[in-house]
Amino acid sequence: MDLILWRHAEAEDGSDDLARALTRKGQQQASAMAAWLRPHLPNNYRLLVSEARRSRQTGAVLGKHAEVVPAINPGASAAEVLSAIGWPDATGTLVLVGHQPYIGQVASLLLADAEQDWSVKKGAVWWIQNRERNGGEESVLKVMMTPGMVGDAE
Template sequence: MELILWRHAEAEEGVPGVSDMSRQLTKRGLSQARTMAGWLKTKLPENTLVLTSPAQRARQTAMALCHDFDIVQEIGPGASVNQILAAADWPYAQCAVVVVGHQPTLSETVCVLLSTMPSGLFFNQGAIWWITCQKQESAFVAELCTVKYPEML
């Protein structure tokens, strides 16, 4: 299984009285999303499943990659690591899965999967962490393949 964790790109600041779920990507955020999506399109297998938080900024990030994605309520802001892994069907999914979500849950998920990482891991806006899962003997082993930031592309 391949799991790609993608933090939504840069979004507008929150405004009192306006729902956090409706925050939009900034102009820079839209550029970050397009840049990362362009790179991902050249790397992802054809049958990749894209799951996104219902937050507008996450949906806009996912739309840069494709229009055929699933909105999953359980992976919205405040989701737990277990909710992210359950939505992605980790480690059993039969296809690559991209999860477009939020901090701090995405970095917490990386920390759980790669138990050698420090708990203070930070996930930049628009970044992806690509993790594979291999079955070795009777256990599943997660391996970090790559980390990419839009500024690197």
Template sequence: MKHLLLFRHAKSSWVNMDLLDFDRPLNERGMQAAQNMANYLSQHLPLPDVILCSTAHRTRQTLSALLQVYAHPVDIALRRCLYHASEAVLIDEIAKVGTPDVLMLIGHNPGLEVCAHLLCGTGDEKLRADLASKFPTAACVHLTFDISDWAEVKQTKGTLADFIKPRALDVD
């Protein structure tokens, strides 16, 4: 059984309009959401063996929040090609990973959302309807696949195991 976690970067800042989109950081709300999600994901979802992350500033900051709470060894690959990648590029990058059991991809919409829809074949109807309505910043999709190698992801559809949105977390 393989687990794929598609994690959209947290909310970015538009304060400095002189910055290129690639260089935009997370805003305060995004930093908090990234931390809250990192805490939740580390306690409730399988821990990733490999993380593929876009090299954009906001995705690297989202990754940083995860690394503050993950205490296990994880291989991290920063990939420029994931910046605003299409779903086809995302699926190709996933297919190249090999055999790790748990893979996380940190990226951007609309590619990440379209990728989630393409790879989601079955799962809880309420979760699927929720995913179909919106994939907000800092949300994470958990898909499972009955495959032995990520190269097979191209020929199969996953099962939606969970869809976590930061606003749904109970944070005191």
């Protein structure tokens, strides 16, 4: 399984967390990252977004139907997110547009075997691949990229 953890792009401040929309800068961040992702993704990838407007808007720039998954809403734990996506048993490539702190926590758990609060920039992606090696499974970092690395949207 290839898991692409994509933190939603910059969003407006507001008291209704699920209703917060992307800012103009956030739209630029999402577009820059999507432009990089599109040619690297297989045709049959799955796109999961939370119920939060900023997550749905970030994922929408890929131009693919997204599955809205309440289990990955803001406040979810790393364990809840991994359970919701079927890690590591699911197959194929999955793009998850989610939130801090669980994006950093999932990345640290998969890559360092310890759940830590890793900081993740808005709009950044962590592409993690689960593979079998020497009779066991391992997670490897395929790429980590921020919007500023693929454009001037940072």
